[in-house]
Amino acid sequence: MHIIDPHTHMSARTTDDYEAMAAAGVVAVIEPAFWLGQPRTSVGTFQDYYASLVGWERFRAAQFGIRHYCTIGLNSKEANNEPLAEEVLEILPLFLAKEGVVAVGEIGFDDMTATEEKMFRAQLELAKEVELPVMVHTPHRNKKQGTLRSMEICEEHGLPPHMVVIDHNNEETVQSVLDRGFWAAFTIYPKTKMGNERMVEVVRNFGSERIIVDSSADWGVSDPLAVPKTARLMLERGIAQEDVELTCYQNALSAYGQSGQFNESDWLNPAAIDQRNLFEGNSVLRGQTPRVDEPNESEIIT
Amino acid sequence: MSATPSDCLSKWVSQSVPADAFAWLEEQRAATAAGETKPFYLAFGLTARKLGKADLSLSTADLEEADTARSGWNPANWSIDQAARTLLVLALPIEDFAHYLKTLDRLFAAAEVGELVALYQALPLLPSPLAHQNRAAEGIRTNMKSVFCAVAHHNPYPSEQLDENAWNQMILKCLFVGVKLDPVIGLDQRANANLASMLLDYAHERWAANRDISPELWRMIGPYAAETQNGKAMEDLNKLLKEGRELEQQAAILALRSCQADEAQAILQGHPKWASAAEAKAFTWSSIAAAS
Numbered sequence: 145m146h147i148i149d150p151h152t153h154m155s156a157r158t159t160d161d162y163e164a165m166a167a168a169g170v171v172a173v174i175e176p177a178f179w180l181g182q183p184r185t186s187v188g189t190f191q192d193y194y195a196s197l198v199g200w201e202r203f204r205a206a207q208f209g210i211r212h213y214c215t216i217g218l219n220s221k222e223a224n225n226e227p228l229a230e231e232v233l234e235i236l237p238l239f240l241a242k243e244g245v246v247a248v249g250e251i252g253f254d255d256m257t258a259t260e261e262k263m264f265r266a267q268l269e270l271a272k273e274v275e276l277p278v279m280v281h282t283p284h285r286n287k288k289q290g291t292l293r294s295m296e297i298c299e300e301h302g303l304p305p306h307m308v309v310i311d312h313n314n315e316e317t318v319q320s321v322l323d324r325g326f327w328a329a330f331t332i333y334p335k336t337k338m339g340n341e342r343m344v345e346v347v348r349n350f351g352s353e354r355i356i357v358d359s360s361a362d363w364g365v366s367d368p369l370a371v372p373k374t375a376r377l378m379l380e381r382g383i384a385q386e387d388v389e390l391t392c393y394q395n396a397l398s399a400y401g402q403s404g405q406f407n408e409s410d411w412l413n414p415a416a417i418d419q420r421n422l423f424e425g426n427s428v429l430r431g432q433t434p435r436v437d438e439p440n441e442s443e444i445i446t
Numbered sequence: 447m448s449a450t451p452s453d454c455l456s457k458w459v460s461q462s463v464p465a466d467a468f469a470w471l472e473e474q475r476a477a478t479a480a481g482e483t484k485p486f487y488l489a490f491g492l493t494a495r496k497l498g499k500a501d502l503s504l505s506t507a508d509l510e511e512a513d514t515a516r517s518g519w520n521p522a523n524w525s526i527d528q529a530a531r532t533l534l535v536l537a538l539p540i541e542d543f544a545h546y547l548k549t550l551d552r553l554f555a556a557a558e559v560g561e562l563v564a565l566y567q568a569l570p571l572l573p574s575p576l577a578h579q580n581r582a583a584e585g586i587r588t589n590m591k592s593v594f595c596a597v598a599h600h601n602p603y604p605s606e607q608l609d610e611n612a613w614n615q616m617i618l619k620c621l622f623v624g625v626k627l628d629p630v631i632g633l634d635q636r637a638n639a640n641l642a643s644m645l646l647d648y649a650h651e652r653w654a655a656n657r658d659i660s661p662e663l664w665r666m667i668g669p670y671a672a673e674t675q676n677g678k679a680m681e682d683l684n685k686l687l688k689e690g691r692e693l694e695q696q697a698a699i700l701a702l703r704s705c706q707a708d709e710a711q712a713i714l715q716g717h718p719k720w721a722s723a724a725e726a727k728a729f730t731w732s733s734i735a736a737a738s
């Protein structure tokens with residue numbers, strides 16, 4: 145089965161992760177622009193970060209047979225430095241039309257400040273202008289209020305709910321998100337918060353329509369294999385194959401595919417020029433059944 | 447007057463895309479030429495979406511025309527979006543040259559992989575080639591193989607503009623990252639003694655690590671074999687002739703033939719099988735590159 149991880153910060157991960165993901169069936173990833181753990185202090189570092197998401201990281205992923213896409217946006221944590229945030233908003237249009245940019249994101253609330261709200265609104269307008277979907281990061285603290293507020297604001301700006309993915313849901317928020325017609329994404333967090341056994345029950349209780357599973361793997365404690373592991377667990381625990389495919393592949397494809405920048409043919413049958421530029425003509429990926437997890441063949445470093 | 451690169455590109459793109467898509471491109475080129483940077487940046491990004499990215503699939507006649515328009519220019523592997531992006535860049539006004547360079551800098555700084563490849567392979571077509579030396583060097587420093595190849599392969603810019611050190615680094619890097627030398631333009635003309643010595647060191651490092659060496663490496667050492675490291679190169683070639691794999695033996699023959707020293711001819715005489723005229727025509731550096 146093919147897997148998409150539609151929220152993972154690969155810049156923070158190693159090549160071992162890419163190898164393991166490819167082996168577990170991951171064919172495509174979306175890396176949302178986020179903060180780096182340490183706040184940036186100038187617009188130049190934002191520009192270089194965005195450039196690395198559409199450049200180097202895309203190439204790096206392709207070396208392992210994985211297609212890399214990204215979302216571009218000013219995250220909520222760094223939105224609070226208002227003068228800098230204004231400068232960042234100015235350079236966003238330079239990146240939003242790039243190939244492989246599938247949404248404006250991840251944007252939304254962290255501390256739910258007035259400045260965060262201002263930057264969120266400005267980027268929703270931008271998303272409408274460039275006709276891209278939006279990936280909304282919901283706050284970890286005060287989650288329920290933050291999620292509701294985020295949806296209200298999207299509605300105020302006239303964004304159709306099918307163009308918005310509300311991310312980092314839990315059992316408490318999912319019903320209201322689905323009721324309003326948005327996509328509801330779930331991040332599997334190892335050890336804390338949302339484990340994947342809970343995810344299995346979410347799918348059992350809420351079904352597979354508009355529900356998306358992701359890893360949000362980054363530089364913190366996280367698991368880049370969260371989506372394939374959850375897919376396997378769902379199957380083991382009796383969730384229908386069709387529902388697993390929807391939540392771990394097809395729904396993400398449908399949601400972000402609305403950008404026109406995220407097509408199954410990119411990995412099933414890539415254009416000749418993409419094969420040369422990204423995959424150097426090799427067919428690591430195309431039509432191949434993913435390898436099964438295997439123990440290391442050898443300790444010898446060659 | 448013969449056709450310019452822009453004329454060629456414009457003709458090829460117009461033959462490859464629907465009329466309305468080509469009209470869009472013409473509109474964007476006009477706006478770009480009028481000095482409006484915003485539509486330029488936007489159009490540059492949208493090109494693949496508007497025109498697609500199929501290969502241009504040029505004929506031999508097209509490629510001859512390209513070489514006439516700009517000597518050494520070989521767009522055989524270009525795609526439609528790359529051609530169109532090049533047309534947009536060539537439409538930029540250059541009267542205010544500092545402003546022109548600033549526009550290009552911004553374009554490179556925000557470029558995605560496909561755009562970088564298009565930009566670097568367009569380098570030899572840009573006005574004032576000297577102004578882009580640092581840019582080319584940056585393209586050579588990249589870790590993205592396809593971007594590196596956009597500078598190194600089928601591109602007359604490096605052999606025309608790079609100083610010896612930068613050129614030598616590029617050749618060494620080709621071997622280092624495992625891309626072929628044969629598609630590098632001006633390879634034999636710019637062989638030099640320092641490069642030969644660097645590559646010989648590299649060959650011995652690889653052997654020490656039990657790793658293969660591309661037989662193409664000897665192409666750059668051949669003409670300087672006699673003077674490289676007091677005859678060490680000559681010994682290696684002799685050894686390859688005796689013990690090397692088939693392609694290495696072929697490479698050693700061609701390398702020795704490119705060497706003027708009597709010693710090289712003497713070694714060749716000692717291997718009559720390879721010295722015969724029939725064998726001589728059976729392989730070239732290109733055939734060795736293709737097979738390795």
Ligand SMILES: [Zn+2]
Nearest residue numbers: 176178250360
């Ligand atoms: Zn995230």
